[in-house]
Amino acid sequence: xxxxxxxxxxxxxxxxxxxxxxxxxxxxxxxxxxxxxxxxxxxxxxxxxxxxxxxxxxxxxxxxxxxxxxxxxxxxxxxxxxxxxxxxxxxxxxxxxxxxxxxxxxxxxxxxxxxxxxxxxxxxxxxxxxxxxxxxxxxxxxxxxxxxxxxxxxxx
Numbered sequence: 001x002x003x004x005x006x007x008x009x010x011x012x013x014x015x016x017x018x019x020x021x022x023x024x025x026x027x028x029x030x031x032x033x034x035x036x037x038x039x040x041x042x043x044x045x046x047x048x049x050x051x052x053x054x055x056x057x058x059x060x061x062x063x064x065x066x067x068x069x070x071x072x073x074x075x076x077x078x079x080x081x082x083x084x085x086x087x088x089x090x091x092x093x094x095x096x097x098x099x100x101x102x103x104x105x106x107x108x109x110x111x112x113x114x115x116x117x118x119x120x121x122x123x124x125x126x127x128x129x130x131x132x133x134x135x136x137x138x139x140x141x142x143x144x145x146x147x148x149x150x151x152x153x154x155x156x
Contacts, residue, residue: 004043012042014092020054026065026072027080027118028097034059035137037125060141062086062093064124067147070154071118077105080118123154 003010013031016022022031025038032038034057072080079102086093106114119125124137140150
């Protein structure tokens with residue numbers, strides 16, 4: 001079965017994590033890809049065909065989100081938690097986002113539907129294809145001290 005925009009029967013973030021295509025971010029409900037950040041759309045095909053499973057990946061997003069917090073600081077609805085530590089939810093470590101606050105803001109936003117501020121301010125997102133951005137995300141994926149450096153570079 002095809003799982004795509006307006007026709008999902010599966011929750012995509014756990015599928016992305018299980019397929020080794022990303023890690024959960026500080027927004028609590030979005031995943032990030034190591035090179036693309038979380039500015040991507042997801043579609044999937046679910047099947048009962050026996051396939052060899054991939055493994056989840058760890059490219060440092062958990063450590064990075066602990067340090068950064070820019071998405072929470074810039075969320076106009078206050079939906080993204082400012083907690084430094086994720087909590088276990090359905091077997092995954094995640095930050096709990098208030099999806100009701102987010103939905104109400106997106107539906108009543110006088111500047112148009114949606115918001116996307118969390119994606120716009122995330123230092124991990126591809127703002128441009130350059131060696132500088134590639135170097136920054138490589139630096140940011142090597143622990144909390146490196147993550148702090150990437151955040152400071154992005155602030156500049």
